[in-house]
Amino acid sequence: MTTNEPQPGPGRPVNPTWLGQIRPEDYRQAPANPAGRFQPAFPPGPAPVRARRSTAGALGLVLAGGLLAFTSIFLVLPFLLARTGVSGFIVGFVASLIPLGTVLLTVRFIDRWEPEPRQLLLFAFAWGSVVSIAVTMLIQPYFSLVAGPASGLDYTTFAVTVQAPVVEEFAKSLGLLLLLLFARKEIDGPVDGVVFAFTIAAGFAFTENILYFGRAIAESSDPGTDLAMVFFLRGVMSPFAHAIFTGTTGIIMGFAARRGSNGPAALAFVAGLVPAMLLHSAWNSMGRDFLAQYVFVQVPIFLVAVLVIMLLRVAERRLTRQRLAEYAAAGWFSAAEVDMLATGRGRRAALRWAKSVGRGAQMKALLAAATRLAFTRQRILTGRDVPAGLRDEQHQLAEIAALRAAVIG
Incomplete structure (x- = not known):
């Protein structure tokens, strides 16, 4: 996925191209972390693994x-x-x-x-x-x-x-x-x-x-x-x-x-x-020439479908990283944590470490919550039900702070 991706800053919106166009006038900075940069908002301890709420x-x-x-x-x-x-x-x-x-x-x-x-x-x-x-x-x-x-x-x-x-x-x-x-x-x-x-x-x-x-x-x-x-x-x-x-x-x-x-x-x-x-x-x-049509038509269609899905998944990961980087700039994550939360390699390493210290459930919940947060921000920036998105964002940031504290423990 290609992006028009200037560095975040005042008046400098990050604007992905085909995974939801963001107009410059709709861009808003991620809310700052009131607890300070890279500091958990809740004291360390076992955090609840919250279920995704249904509308x-x-x-x-x-x-x-x-x-x-x-x-x-x-x-x-x-x-x-x-x-x-x-x-x-x-x-x-x-x-x-x-x-x-x-x-x-x-x-x-x-x-x-x-x-x-x-x-x-x-x-x-x-x-x-x-x-x-x-x-x-x-x-x-x-x-x-x-x-x-x-x-x-x-x-x-x-x-x-x-x-x-x-x-x-x-x-x-x-x-x-x-x-x-x-x-x-x-x-x-x-x-x-x-x-x-x-x-x-x-x-x-x-x-x-x-x-x-x-x-x-x-x-x-x-x-x-x-x-x-x-x-x-x-x-x-x-x-x-x-x-x-x-x-x-x-x-x-x-x-x-x-x-x-x-x-x-x-x-x-x-x-x-x-x-x-x-x-x-x-x-x-497909009739009498079923086998030929299967090999030369249907199999290529299947392979194209696989390729499209792979490209969509890559774009989804890049979008996650792009949005979480904006929260990192606002003090919610470090750069290393963005790499951990938004890449397959980082997630696998994080889960291995968390399981080794008995915090695998908290880490899984943190990874899922961070991804939801990235897509919530994308929903806000593309103008989809912004008031509800802003409310979700506040709840999810508090949840992530609690989960992050539990993982760091």
């Missing part, structure tokens, strides 16, 4: 999502059992855990730098695995009735290349839109968008895999062979297919989260659906 909107979203998921089970579960049977459902459920674990471990890796609240990740998974499936089931018949004849395609081709991409991506991305509307404070940019999109997609693919794997058991004269074939295609060759489709929507909506109004969120939802639907349709359209 009312996020809490309401989680509760509403849980209710929707519970209701949707009564539609989705009978649908699966009717097509797989009990034995097929059980085998499909167990087999589906493998690709699900692969995607969720990837989500955990991507999300390590600035972890998202667990309750919102649970909402995302529940939305993908149950609610979006129910939405798809409810919408598909009407979409087919309205758009099918107008497409001029036979039903099978229409269902595979048009209906499934449009309806499924719409159903999955509705969860992203709800997160952006009601938990915007927790979405700091495209990396967060990818994390939530991948989690929703992992849930959707999990339930869809139960159906495909279960049917291989229930409808085949040679269930072992057919299950192995379907598992290889879906669990080995393409566990990230849905994640990449919906991930494009997540990236675009993650950028929109840096804006302070709902207008950009709605536009990003629509704009983000286009590449997701096109990628999904291209995947479903």
Whole structure:
């Protein structure tokens, strides 16, 4: 990531380019440490590891999502059992855990730098695995009735290349839109968008895999062979297919989260659906030349997705360092502490040391709190709900002072 990065000082704003543009008139100095430079604001002692507080909107979203998921089970579960049977459902459920674990471990890796609240990740998974499936089931018949004849395609081709991409991506991305509307404070940019999109997609693919794997058991004269074939295609060759489709929507909506109004969120939802639907349709359209298209089209798309995510993570780290350096200038950290808090190498060394002296939990909490503080400052400087951001900043600075004192102990 390139930056226009003059040294902080009066009238000299630090202004990152594409991870949230900051207008010079919106820049403000970090608040000074009233306790003096590099001094803990609280006496040494065991500091509480504070949980990330949820906003009312996020809490309401989680509760509403849980209710929707519970209701949707009564539609989705009978649908699966009717097509797989009990034995097929059980085998499909167990087999589906493998690709699900692969995607969720990837989500955990991507999300390590600035972890998202667990309750919102649970909402995302529940939305993908149950609610979006129910939405798809409810919408598909009407979409087919309205758009099918107008497409001029036979039903099978229409269902595979048009209906499934449009309806499924719409159903999955509705969860992203709800997160952006009601938990915007927790979405700091495209990396967060990818994390939530991948989690929703992992849930959707999990339930869809139960159906495909279960049917291989229930409808085949040679269930072992057919299950192995379907598992290889879906669990080995393409566990990230849905994640990449919906991930494009997540990236675009993650950028929109840096804006302070709902207008950009709605536009990003629509704009983000286009590449997701096109990628999904291209995947479903692969026919006789499946292997060639997989190797020469889908594999490069996957590699590009990996590269984009890596670049976004690098940009996220640089942004963290840039913002924490401003707090260091205001007396909250030393230069060495910024290096420790804002680099992977520094964090690993800090955790090793803290664990060796029995303060690993406090150090983990300090690293997480410092990252949240950096993104809170970025939210303030880009004009996103500045009054709430300033209040959060004061709470987080006090928390960091307490945690820093506990770590130094």
